[in-house]
Amino acid sequence: MALSSDKGLPGLSGAYRLRWKRRRFLFRIWRKRHEITSIVDRTSDIRRDSILLFSTVRNEALRLPFFLAYYRKLGVTHFFFVDNESSDGTAEFLRQQPDVSLWHSAHSYRLSRFGMDWLGWLLWQFGHGHWCLTVDADELLVYPDCEARDLRNLTSWLDTKQRSSFGAVMVDLYPKGPLGGSSYRAGDDPTETLSWFDQGNYRSSIHAYYGNTWIQGGVRERVFFSDQPERSPTLNKTPLVRWNRRYTYVSSTHQMLPRHLHDSFDLEGKTKASGALLHTKFLPIIAEKSAEELERKQHFQNTTLYQDYHRRLASGITLWHKDAAYYDGPQKLVECGLMSKGDWV
Amino acid sequence: MTLGVIMLVHTAFDRAEQMVRRWAEGGCPVVIHVDRNVEPATHDHFVHAISDLPDVRFASRSRCEWGTWGLVEATQSAATLMLDEFPSVSHVYLASGACMPLRPVSELEAYLARHPDTDFIESATTADVPWTVGGLDRERFTLRFPFAWKKNRKLFDLAVRLQQLVGYRRALPEGLVPHMGSQWWCLTRQTLEAILQDPKRPAYDRYFKSVWIPDESYYQSLVRMHARRVESKSLTLAKFDHQGKPHIFFDDHLELLQRSGCFVARKIWRDAELLFQTFPQPSAPDQIDAEPNTGAVDRLFSQAVERRTYGRPGLFMQSRFPSSDRQAVLTASPYAVLQGFDDIFPDFQRWLARRTGAEVHGHLFARDRVHFADGVELYRGGLSDHPRLRDYNPKMFLTNLIWNAREKHHCFQFGPADSQGICWTLAKDTNASIWVVTGAWSVPLFLSGRSASEVRAEAARLQRIENKFLKVLRSPQVRARVRIMSLAEFVEAPMDVLQTIIDEIAGHKGRAISEAPRMADIEGLAAFLQDLKNQGMHPFLTGDITALTVQTRRRQSRRKPYIVAGK
Known part of the structure; x- marks a missing residue:
């Protein structure tokens, strides 16, 4: 289905501009291809119907055991990791996994568009024709009925609907007490430690240029960005795509080109199936990580706003409130209206 | 009595083989039609794989594009072969490789025996039922469709528009009342013979060759001229979404399918291992004579279509963003x-x-x-x-x-x-x-x-x-x-x-x-x-x-x- 002009199609010339923009991104990805070097290459194990996962990691030894187990169970058959100078044994851990191919980069995370240039090159080489999931180590994909149906179900269903992408909104999970007050050990299910989320304070609008639903809100906005809502984090993502060499992510996985990959909604009020990314950012190590971020200055906007944000995170504030919703499975997110079943029965 | 099965296959040959064996184990002769678009190697491999089954035949192959005459031609040749080769066959069931028997063949045969001389085929007049997706219901019988909808959408639309513009209408063969319905039927030998051996068949065939989606109307219309008793329903459980595409059954639909009491269901996801292992499943002794009851299935799927088409009013989220100019209701309650x-x-x-x-x-x-x-x-x-x-x-x-x-x-x-x-x-x-x-x-x-x-x-x-x-x-x-x-x-x-x-x-x-x-x-x-x-x-x-x-x-x-x- 083509995007209608209501979604802000910038006309013929705009479409032409977007096409060139996409090519520039692809060129940039190609130009930066030497920034990553292969450590372990197991890509010969990939079969034609493999579902692939791509991620850039830095010091994620704590999250990765559960992350790998979770996505393996969900049907991912091969993992691509780019390790950005971890010092906590992440690389060693990943190297031992039988279904992981590992790359390393010592270059700047920020200058590589937060890893998207590196992953873009891997997607270009290995993703073509496959269903590819691009997520961070602190993101767990859920969708309606995902406990009973794995990604192979979902992707073959998307194929029959002739959809080549699947959208998901980020849902920040937080603990009941102050941040850092609970315990988490590697391999635990993070939703046991972080079981709460904000259910009804998300704002959608349509991005005038890329035509995606632009979602902001949630707990981070409520607590940290009330004064500057325009700065609050973007929560819409398109993590799951049947990849084509011509595709490219623009800004993290929030936006991509060509624009039709955002076409997960329509203006008549019809509802397609959609998912969510459970965001486990607020695990107890957040204090440590925030301190590191302050030091490293590699994240989105290095403004005083973000410094204040990291300072408050490091100090262990409480995000919980009495109307917070308890996460007890994907069905809960469907009831809240954060994701929808559409005609996925 | 014996039930014969015609099976149309074009993909997922491993599953198709499994299904052929299921039918054959139930004592059904099977005539298989393999789409001519299938690679010769794949075809030969498939033929070889089931060469141990005595009562399996292969019909001459036609090219089957969606919505074209090829599909009808395929069933015609397969049905003729079935009736010629297996004189004991009293009913013929049309199925595909993605159709799975849910109950044993014996229960289906008993069901057919309880309804003698009855043809099970969904068949409704186009005038009364607004089923079709895309708006072409009556017109699929009165216009010509020289272009494939799937391949040449623009030419297809243009041809339709032109004919509408000049007010073109084809004459229907005499006595024919257009009917439509699910393409999966179960006909008696007598009816099927009457359709295939009708002296006017060349005229009907010529007509249906340029009807759009003839596989949903050829038998559905002709059966009305020959059948003694038409039970207008399909014995195959198939559900469609708002675009007319079939819904897929997954492993977790197991209970739903068990409760439906249907004899055959489609489409089954090709990796739904649990479903393929479970079915066909004999009914409980007191349920052997049970009629299919699709109430629960119908409800579930019509809810889904409604959800897809209207969504939840008052909700704005990633996959629902109605424009306020097109929606009268912006909020969830007054x-x-x-x-x-x-x-x-x-x-x-x-x-x-x-x-x-x-x-x-x-x-x-x-x-x-x-x-x-x-x-x-x-x-x-x-x-x-x-x-x-x-x-x-x-x-x-x-x-x-x-x-x-x-x-x-x-x-x-x-x-x-x-x-x-x-x-x-x-x-x-x-x-x-x-x-x-x-x-x-x-x-x-x-x-x-x-x-x-x-x-x-x-x-x-x-x-x-x-x-x-x-x-x-x-x-x-x-x-x-x-x-x-x-x-x-x-x-x-x-x-x-x-x-x-x-x-x-x-x-x-x-x-x-x-x-x-x-x-x-x-x-x-x-x-x-x-x-x-x-x-x-x-x-x-x-x-x-x-x-x-x-x-x-x-x-x-x-x-x-x-x-x-x-x-």
Whole structure:
């Protein structure tokens, strides 16, 4: 289905501009291809119907055991990791996994568009024709009925609907007490430690240029960005795509080109199936990580706003409130209206 | 009696082989048609794989594109082969490689034996049933379709448009009444022979060759001429989405399929290992004679279609973003917007909450902060009371608020001193009922005790803003229920208005008002307004307030026993 002009199609010339923009991104990805070097290459194990996962990691030894187990169970058959100078044994851990191919980069995370240039090159080489999931180590994909149906179900269903992408909104999970007050050990299910989320304070609008639903809100906005809502984090993502060499992510996985990959909604009020990314950012190590971020200055906007944000995170504030919703499975997110079943029965 | 199965196969040959074996184990002869588009190697491999089965034949291969004659041709040749090769076959079942028998063949045969001489084929006249997706129902029989819809969509549409334009209509063969229905049928030998050996068959074939999607109409129409008894239903359970594409059954549909009591279901996901292991499953002894009962399946899937087509009203999220120009309902439940009432009745909010049990907010759009009901800082779902956050996208703020507590009836106060970004959203929402007492902003100004010259500028500003809002409310695009009255009108008969509001909010639970809210003391308001006029600022929105109006109200309040100041 083509995007209608209501979604802000910038006309013929705009479409032409977007096409060139996409090519520039692809060129940039190609130009930066030497920034990553292969450590372990197991890509010969990939079969034609493999579902692939791509991620850039830095010091994620704590999250990765559960992350790998979770996505393996969900049907991912091969993992691509780019390790950005971890010092906590992440690389060693990943190297031992039988279904992981590992790359390393010592270059700047920020200058590589937060890893998207590196992953873009891997997607270009290995993703073509496959269903590819691009997520961070602190993101767990859920969708309606995902406990009973794995990604192979979902992707073959998307194929029959002739959809080549699947959208998901980020849902920040937080603990009941102050941040850092609970315990988490590697391999635990993070939703046991972080079981709460904000259910009804998300704002959608349509991005005038890329035509995606632009979602902001949630707990981070409520607590940290009330004064500057325009700065609050973007929560819409398109993590799951049947990849084509011509595709490219623009800004993290929030936006991509060509624009039709955002076409997960329509203006008549019809509802397609959609998912969510459970965001486990607020695990107890957040204090440590925030301190590191302050030091490293590699994240989105290095403004005083973000410094204040990291300072408050490091100090262990409480995000919980009495109307917070308890996460007890994907069905809960469907009831809240954060994701929808559409005609996925 | 023996049941023969025609199986159309074009993909997933491993599963198809499994299905052939299932049917063969049940004692059914099987005639297989493999699409000619399939690679010879794949085809040969498949043929070889089932070469151990004695009662399997392969029909001559046609090219089967979706919606074209090839599919009918395939069934014709397969059916002819079936009837010739297996004289014992009394019924023929048309299935595909993705059709899975849910109950044993013996139960199906017993079912057919209980319905002698009956053809099971869904067959409805196009005139009566608006089934089709894409709008071509009657026309698929009266136009010609030289281009494949899947491959040459534009040419297909153009050809249709042209024929419609010149008013082209094909003549139907004599005696033929077009019928349509599911392409999966089960016909008796007698009917099938009559169709295939009809002397007029060449004429029918010629006609159907250029009908669109003939596999859904060829047998469905011809059966009406030859059958002794048509049971217009398909024995194959198949569900379709809003685009007419088949739904897929997954492993977790196991229980649903078991309860349906259907004989055959499609489409089964090719990796649904559990389903393939479980079925066919013999029925419980008391259920062997059970009729298929698709109620639960139908409900589940029609809910899905509805969800897909309409979504949940009032919800804006990643995969539902209706444009306000195309949707009359923007919010999840009805709510009331009250402008001016809390200026006239200082304790209005508490009073209204007590009387109606509704969720009564203060000024949600006040400039200092969001005044939620009960003065909370965080409302349900984590809505913040921060005004910047609200004003950044007021429409989303309102739809979120109502979605989060959609089981309640919301009311909120509004006024010209509030931020006005929400006006058009309110006016365009059928769920809103908006009550405005114009000029009520003059009451707090009067009560402030400041002189007319001091408040003159403020009064002019408020009047200008309110007038703008009134213009919005009177525009032709308004979908909300709007009631506008001036302060003078309202003061003359406040109880009637309040009673109407309460009836509307509380519905049948609303009772006659036994206790009126306390009205602000407006004695002297007339003089104050006159002062404003004398300053050159005419408060035209208040209506004509004279000392007399105010007095009338006071007299009334004394006379009517139920108007008593708050307990």
